[in-house]
Amino acid sequence: MTAAREADATHHAPVELGAAEAALANALAAQERRRSADAAVLYRRAALQAALAQSRAEAAKARESVRRREAEIDALRADLLPEGTR
Amino acid sequence: MTLRCGGLMVGVALMLAGCSATPKRDLDRERLAAQWEVAGADSSLAPLAARDVEDLLARWAAAPPRRDVDRMLLAEEVEVRIAIFEAEQSRALSERRLNELDGEEKLIRLEAARRDAERAHLETEKLRLQNLAAQEEAERLRARAALVDAERQRIEVEANAARDAAAAANRLANSRAREAELARMEADLVNQEAQALKLQLVGLRSEPRPEGLALVLGDVFFASGQGELKPEAADNLAPVVEFLARYPAQPVRIEGFTDDRGADAANLALSQRRADSVRSALLASGADAARLTAIGRGEADPLAANDTPGGRARNRRVEVLVVGAK
Numbered sequence: 288m289t290a291a292r293e294a295d296a297t298h299h300a301p302v303e304l305g306a307a308e309a310a311l312a313n314a315l316a317a318q319e320r321r322r323s324a325d326a327a328v329l330y331r332r333a334a335l336q337a338a339l340a341q342s343r344a345e346a347a348k349a350r351e352s353v354r355r356r357e358a359e360i361d362a363l364r365a366d367l368l369p370e371g372t373r
Numbered sequence: 374m375t376l377r378c379g380g381l382m383v384g385v386a387l388m389l390a391g392c393s394a395t396p397k398r399d400l401d402r403e404r405l406a407a408q409w410e411v412a413g414a415d416s417s418l419a420p421l422a423a424r425d426v427e428d429l430l431a432r433w434a435a436a437p438p439r440r441d442v443d444r445m446l447l448a449e450e451v452e453v454r455i456a457i458f459e460a461e462q463s464r465a466l467s468e469r470r471l472n473e474l475d476g477e478e479k480l481i482r483l484e485a486a487r488r489d490a491e492r493a494h495l496e497t498e499k500l501r502l503q504n505l506a507a508q509e510e511a512e513r514l515r516a517r518a519a520l521v522d523a524e525r526q527r528i529e530v531e532a533n534a535a536r537d538a539a540a541a542a543n544r545l546a547n548s549r550a551r552e553a554e555l556a557r558m559e560a561d562l563v564n565q566e567a568q569a570l571k572l573q574l575v576g577l578r579s580e581p582r583p584e585g586l587a588l589v590l591g592d593v594f595f596a597s598g599q600g601e602l603k604p605e606a607a608d609n610l611a612p613v614v615e616f617l618a619r620y621p622a623q624p625v626r627i628e629g630f631t632d633d634r635g636a637d638a639a640n641l642a643l644s645q646r647r648a649d650s651v652r653s654a655l656l657a658s659g660a661d662a663a664r665l666t667a668i669g670r671g672e673a674d675p676l677a678a679n680d681t682p683g684g685r686a687r688n689r690r691v692e693v694l695v696v697g698a699k
Contacts, residue, residue: 328446335453342422342460349467356474363478367485 288337296340299347307336401448402433405455412455418469419461426454567605570594577612579698585623586698588616589676590651592689600646607654613693614658620695625660627652627667628692630674632685637671644691645669651691 288307296304314329409426416423429451438444570593579586590613594606617625629644629651648667656662677684 331446332449335450339453339457339460342457342464346460346463346467349464349471353467353470353474356471360474360477360481364481367481368488 288333291337291341291344294341294344295348296344299344300340303336303340303343307333307340310336399433399437399444401444402430402437405448405451406430409451409455412459415462416458418465419458422454422458422461426451426458429454563605566593566603567609570603570606570609577616579616579695582692582694584626585694585696586620587692587694588613590691590693592686594691595647595650595689598643600643600650602647602650602654607650607657610654610658613655614660617655617660617664617693617695620698623664623695623697624666625664626694626696627655627665628694629667629669630688630690630692631672632675632688633672633679634685641669641671643669644671647691651693655693 288311291300291304291307310329310333314326314333317323317326317329409430413423413426429447433447433451438447573591573593577588577590579588581587590606594602596603627648629646629648631640631644633640645668648669652665652667655665672679672688675684675688676690677687679685679688
């Protein structure tokens, strides 16, 4: 969960992070009710959803980096290789 | 995804409830395997995530869950793992694109550097041509300056020559003017001397001597140190001739005298030459040669003391003595 938050999943994968947090909360609740089997399943689900949130956040950030980088390259091209200079 | 997972779990539970009695095909596993066959066609971009999915599917195929709930949980995990794989694949594609963009940036910078180099080369070539043109212009100006300088030197030489010629002409004119002035002064001097001689000759008065009467011709009748009468004196001896004509019967003795300067013998010889010169002039003027004798007496019988210039001038003389005249 911490890794997902550090990957800025709150911004880039809020649904997945929300699911992970809900599963974690349910797991804790099941554990308090001493339903260990259900708690283990829910912990497992929370871990999977957190991993998914982290991956999707990192993928979204990478796409954002690509867009930013493409804009930079376009600006660089316009700056260094302006049209009509050949 | 959560909703989708929830729906899946419900579906799986229903299937398990309806068909648990007889063995049947595991539709969930087949569906997920088919999904994975499409999604994981190229697993090279996210191999670890792909292995997770494949391990799950393999485990599912090798040991199918007996309980529905286990099958449901396994299906859920496979779906999430496929989703994770897709996210990892997307991220890998983005990173590949970023690498491509890095390469593109390098190419852009390389091209920009190449253009800069080309521009610099063109600029250098332009400057080289401009420099060449400037050198040619400087050379042309130097040549022009050399021509102008040569022309200036030629004009200067000509001007100097003209100045020298003018100065020479001026000097020549001045010299000729001086010569003319000197000639005029000399002529004036000669004329004055002639006039003076003429006046002296006209004003000659006889002076008594123990042996007769004498006409005294001063040293102005002779050039300095010379024994010959001056030409203008020789041409104007008419008064002397007239004086002699008054005493036609008396002999005439022409005596030369000098001052005491110089050797006696030289003075005697000079006085003799002067007496001879006067005699010759009188003969040329028509006097009777038989009556005339000439004698040099040197420093004898001075008329004045020889210690002053005036006294010595009086002593330098020729006397024409008419012997026995009264």
